[in-house]
Amino acid sequence: MPPLLIQHDGYPVDFGSYDLEYDHEEGLVAVGANFYPETLISAYTSGLFPWFIQDKLPYWFCPDPRMVLFVDQLKISKSMRNVFNKNIFQYSCDTEFEQVISQCASIERKGQQATWIDAHFKSAYLELHRLGYAHTFEVWSDRQLVGGLYGVGIGKVFFGESMFAKKDNASKAAFIQGVKFLNANGFEIIDCQVYSDHLSSLGAQNVDRKYFLAILKEHVLPSVLDGKNWKALFTKLITH
Known part of the structure; x- marks a missing residue:
């Protein structure tokens, strides 16, 4: 499955409101969103972490193992x-x-x-x-x-x-x-x-x-x- 592309309009993102797919080979789950505090806390509680930013978009990972x-x-x-x-x-x-x-x-x-x-x-x-x-x-x-x-x-x-x-x-x-x-x-x-x-x-x-x-x-x-x-x-x- 390709990673989920998350758009945002200047507001925090709740990753828990998305149907996230965790089966990407390298653990990439989502691309986009933002770095608001609420977004980061939501990401961590959903098992994600931001690994890097590319083309102004954060890349969110949940590797296995x-x-x-x-x-x-x-x-x-x-x-x-x-x-x-x-x-x-x-x-x-x-x-x-x-x-x-x-x-x-x-x-x-x-x-x-x-x-x-x-x-x-x-x-x-x-x-x-x-x-x-x-x-x-x-x-x-x-x-x-x-x-x-x-x-x-x-x-x-x-x-x-x-x-x-x-x-x-x-x-x-x-x-x-x-x-x-x-x-x-x-x-x-x-x-x-x-x-x-x-x-x-x-x-x-x-x-x-x-x-x-x-x-x-x-x-x-x-x-x-x-x-x-x-x-x-x-x-x-x-x-x-």
Whole structure:
């Protein structure tokens, strides 16, 4: 089936009102719509995420299989335990969203010539952050931001978007600290989108798309953390 083409006239799009077909070979479900906060939240709760913009149109994907981490299945290697035991890094949450997303956009990645995180993405996710739905976990060394990740939290699901590292193990440290925080606050799964060895080493696994959509429906119900900045909660957790 070809992807659904969604027109819009300057208003939010509710993906749940469409008869979406999820069987495209590469996971492409829809093209079009917009980046209003309500549109993005609707997309995530429908199992979609925007991968890139082409000809001014967002492309929305739901790949099969889907990589997820069940928060109680986090794996911390011996080497990473040593990183934490030696207090190599310092950690924060929701303090430098714009810096983190900019670093994710600019960091060089092996086998990738250009970033999908353009000005449209930055603007949209900054607004989601202002509304308390997009969040960052940050890693510091000598008062410099050396690693981090950003994503979207809805209900009991955290939808990871991108991460970066300027020092060895910094992105893994951000991920691990993020998972610990999410686990402590009642989250169930982290959507990692597509397979990577990096995330697999931390306990993430591929699951069938139908299964992912089923557990997503169960866990994206409204949460007390929806629409809130997590800075104070995170600081309280890591200082106790």
